[in-house]
Amino acid sequence: MRATSAHRAVAGTAAAVAAFVGLSAVTATPAFAATSDVAVVHGIPDTPVDVYVNGERTLENFQPGDVAGPLALEEGSYDLALTRPGEPVEDAILTADDAAVPGGANISIVAHLDADGAPTITPFANDVSATDAGQARLIVRHTAAAPGVDVRAGGEPVFSNLTNPNEESADLPAGAVTADVVLTGTDTVVLGPTELNLNEGTATIVYAIGSASDETLDIVAQTVSGLHSAPDGVPSGTGGLADTGSNTGWYLAALTGVLLLVVGGGLLAARNRVATRR
Amino acid sequence: MTVDRTTAPAATVAGAVAGTGVGISAGTRALVMALVVAFVAGCGTGSESVGADQVRRLASPSPSAAAPAATVPVRPGALPGPAAVLAPTRLAIPAIDVVARVAPVGVVADTGEFDVPPSVDEVGWYRFGPGLEAEAGSVVIAGHVDGAGQGPGAFFRLRELAADDRIEVVAGDQVREFRVVGREEYDKSEIPLARYFARDGAVRLTLITCGGPFDETAGRYRDNIVVTAVPT
Numbered sequence: 277m278r279a280t281s282a283h284r285a286v287a288g289t290a291a292a293v294a295a296f297v298g299l300s301a302v303t304a305t306p307a308f309a310a311t312s313d314v315a316v317v318h319g320i321p322d323t324p325v326d327v328y329v330n331g332e333r334t335l336e337n338f339q340p341g342d343v344a345g346p347l348a349l350e351e352g353s354y355d356l357a358l359t360r361p362g363e364p365v366e367d368a369i370l371t372a373d374d375a376a377v378p379g380g381a382n383i384s385i386v387a388h389l390d391a392d393g394a395p396t397i398t399p400f401a402n403d404v405s406a407t408d409a410g411q412a413r414l415i416v417r418h419t420a421a422a423p424g425v426d427v428r429a430g431g432e433p434v435f436s437n438l439t440n441p442n443e444e445s446a447d448l449p450a451g452a453v454t455a456d457v458v459l460t461g462t463d464t465v466v467l468g469p470t471e472l473n474l475n476e477g478t479a480t481i482v483y484a485i486g487s488a489s490d491e492t493l494d495i496v497a498q499t500v501s502g503l504h505s506a507p508d509g510v511p512s513g514t515g516g517l518a519d520t521g522s523n524t525g526w527y528l529a530a531l532t533g534v535l536l537l538v539v540g541g542g543l544l545a546a547r548n549r550v551a552t553r554r
Numbered sequence: 555m556t557v558d559r560t561t562a563p564a565a566t567v568a569g570a571v572a573g574t575g576v577g578i579s580a581g582t583r584a585l586v587m588a589l590v591v592a593f594v595a596g597c598g599t600g601s602e603s604v605g606a607d608q609v610r611r612l613a614s615p616s617p618s619a620a621a622p623a624a625t626v627p628v629r630p631g632a633l634p635g636p637a638a639v640l641a642p643t644r645l646a647i648p649a650i651d652v653v654a655r656v657a658p659v660g661v662v663a664d665t666g667e668f669d670v671p672p673s674v675d676e677v678g679w680y681r682f683g684p685g686l687e688a689e690a691g692s693v694v695i696a697g698h699v700d701g702a703g704q705g706p707g708a709f710f711r712l713r714e715l716a717a718d719d720r721i722e723v724v725a726g727d728q729v730r731e732f733r734v735v736g737r738e739e740y741d742k743s744e745i746p747l748a749r750y751f752a753r754d755g756a757v758r759l760t761l762i763t764c765g766g767p768f769d770e771t772a773g774r775y776r777d778n779i780v781v782t783a784v785p786t
Contacts (some may be wrong), residue, residue: 286619295702316626325669334626341630343629343631344626345626347626410661410682411684473633473637475634476660476682477753480634482633483631495633497633504682504751507666508661509667509742509747509777510668510670510696510747510764511668511670512696513763513772513775514668514700514701514702515674515698515702515704515707515712516700517700518699518706518710518713518765518768519768519775520767521767521768
């Protein structure tokens with residue numbers, strides 16, 4: 277920014293204050309920096325559960341197809357347990373001990389069926405890095421008891437041979453797109469077609485859940501927003517009519533001065549002429 | 555600041571004129587000074603930044619009111635709907651005689667730049683950011699200062715806006731009035747665009763156009779002029 281030295285000094289002070297405040301905020305709450313956002317996704321059909329984290333009941337009567345969170349969990353390892361609603365944690369139907377939660381991450385913990393139809397828990401780290409202006413992130417996770425699949429958007433293959441429990445991710449132009457899921461290498465549609473609204477600056481995470489053999493295949497979606505970036509520039513003039521060229525002021529001022537000198541000189545000459553005539 | 559560049563040389567010229575004016579009456583000398591001063595003042599109009607600090611404060615995210623939630627929020631994992639934003643359709647700035655149509659625009663795929671409407675009479679609202687319904691963040695409208703072969707654009711006089719000038723933005727049958735709080739000029743290579751395209755912080759209207767010296771060869775201006783306004 278072009279600023280006078282006075283403005284520059286003020287800006288410098290403001291920056292120093294901001295840096296100090298930022299620093300004290302961090303030192304005052306050291307745990308905050310090591311906290312992760314954790315969402316819990318339920319992808320096991322027909323099985324409502326209670327969710328226990330380190331022996332504490334955290335979610336009650338959590339329904340298939342629902343997404344809970346985000347929970348702010350400090351970095352560390354956690355014991356997770358799922359029970360039938362109201363049953364004691366000792367009778368858990370599914371557990372994951374010592375699940376590691378790193379600091380400063382965005383994580384989805386998914387209860388789902390493995391490729392063979394057995395309940396399991398899989399953690400995924402969510403890519404929440406910034407998206408370019410105009411873009412949206414689509415992440416698809418295969419968490420269903422089903423063979424490998426291809427994902428198509430607008431009729432074009434986006435991801436191919438996605439298998440349980442893996443994911444694929446792509447940044448695409450924001451907007452609505454019609455998507456479907458087919459068995460890998462075939463045109464056999466197993467999910468969709470459905471309208472996907474890829475909102476700019478968000479990650480849309482789509483989970484394929486359920487079981488192909490039980491005909492319970494379905495999708496669950498989770499969104500993470502705030503990934504947007506600003507455009508790279510705002511080009512908004514090509515005519516030059518508003519030119520304030522750094523030198524224009526000089527030239528005009530100098531021209532004004534010269535004109536005034538000429539006028540002044542003329543006046544002087546005229547006066548001298550008058551004097552001579554006398 | 556442009557004023558700095560013009561003030562110094564102009565003052566020198568004024569001094570030189572006054573100094574060489576031997577024999578010129580005091581009245582003429584005063585007239586010369588007055589003319590030069592008036593000229594310099596005229597030159598500076600519109601190029602100076604105002605309200606930059608306030609604009610910066612508006613961009614700071616408000617402190618999060620969310621204490622650690624007692625219960626964990628649970629939502630159905632439905633697919634997201636389309637973003638519900640109220641698209642501005644018309645913009646009026648009485649102080650500079652502007653009434654312009656507003657088109658929803660995004661970015662140019664090749665360049666990642668704001669897709670300013672090609673017609674200089676039309677301005678573009680950044681459709682990925684907040685709309686007129688905004689309760690937070692920056693509603694951005696950009697327009698051409700001028701266009702080669704088209705003459706002055708809707709935002710030709712944007713840099714004349716001053717504090718408290720009114721801006722009216724219309725979306726269908728809804729109107730929202732704003733009040734200018736800041737006008738800044740940045741070299742395009744240094745403009746903090748993230749601040750002006752933020753979706754958090756106080757609700758504000760951000761108007762952007764071009765300004766500063768014009769590069770004839772490249773056909774582009776060096777600077778961006780940014781006007782910030784807050785709801786009245």
